[in-house]
Amino acid sequence: MPATWILLIVLALSAVGYVMARNKALQSAGGNRRALHSLPSYYGGNAAMAAAAPALFILMGWMILQPIAIDTFVSSNLPAEIRAVPGERSLAMADVRRIADGLDAAVSQGALTMDQSRIIESTETDVRALLGTVGVALGSEVDAATLALAQTYRAATDTGNMWRAVVILLVAFLSFAVAYRMTNKDFRARPFVERAILLLLIAAASVAILTTIGIVFSLIFNTVDFFSRYHAADFFFSTTWEPSFSGRGGDSQLGFLPLIWGTLFISCIALIVAVPLGLFSAIYLSEYASNPVRSIAKPLLEVLAGIPTIVYGLFALLTVGPLLMDVFGRDGVLGVTWMSGGTAAITAGLVMGIMLIPFVSSLSDDIINAVPQALRDGSFGLGATKSETLRQVVLPAALPGIVGAILLAASRAIGETMIVVMGAGAAAALSMNPFEAMTTVTAKIVSQLTGDGEFNSPETLVAFALGITLFVITLGLNVIALWIVRRYREQYE
Known part of the structure; x- marks a missing residue:
């Protein structure tokens, strides 16, 4: 039985249990609600939760553990030389699962009957016919040993699904029965x-x-x-990023430095754009804008935060890049060849900065508005102008929160992927020229994990090393931001 059906049955039992338990409680009190210890809804809710909660918890655990148990059971039948190598074992099990899915597809399409799909040991003619049918369904050849493992995998999955339905539905009914029996006016x-x-x-x-x-x-x-x-020293201190997958020849050079340099360089460009614009817009909205203007401008500004990053990436690729080429390219307005292509660090940095403007603006606006009006009134009472009050009173009081907002925006910029993939290019370069193509850690994580590669080589596993390094960097920025906010935050009454 599919998990969706089990879920629907459990939810239906829960709904029925709610009504039955509620009615039983009222009947035990002779229809007098005041004679009940609790409100009628609590009796119904108790039965409903008793029917649903244990069953759903078991369902969730079963769906996690069953594939692991079946993989372990089936892989124990693989040849010893394949089991000894994790990568080979992973590839073999991927083939087994693929063929098991092919058997299901062949049965659903009518190419095989259920009994034919379960043939493991039969005449040579039957096995050959089954191999041919499954091969046609999958579009590739299938050997007998792998087919037998796939049939074992499929049979174990069917058995597990059957017992899953029996156990979960039995638990749901028993739990409901116990809760229903406990229901009375004194419960x-x-x-x-x-x-x-x-x-x-x-x-x-x-x-x-x-x-x-x-x-x-x-x-x-x-x-x-x-x-x-792969040597850690070569990863952290090498200045060359040249992964070489099997079939291309050569040894991979997986240097981290050009990737982190591109990440920080593009993020700095983004912050140079986002911080002034975001901060100035926050100052205007909180200190100068009238209520009608603020009620319109703030929502419009925050619309930018709801735009998917892939849209920003397309904007960088199709609009900002060609526009920069028209200005800084070979035939551009300035007549100087600074850019050789539309994908460059400055392209991704500018668009990423636009994306971060509402992030900086919204946080800074909330922080500035949190400064008590009494400080402003005191400054005005001493003869200061509005701009002097802003510079000498409001911004110093809000500075820790603003710095924290900037650091949080920096961690957001460091983790951005789609804008970099589409706007900055794919070259891992150590350069100070913003008009050259660069790449970042996140972009390379995507490229290393794209395709059908298994996690059995440094070229794919390097994505995890890049990920944990980026995780540590962004975690450090977040911790610093929170420390600054808490350390220098002003407490007002």
């Missing part, structure tokens, strides 16, 4: 429901923490694997 339903809701809230809050921990550990394990295959 303290409200404490049960509130404790259950508290546990759900704790579980929801734990998802983000556990996800972060999972991401960090996955990066760490794959990074350790990378450094076991």
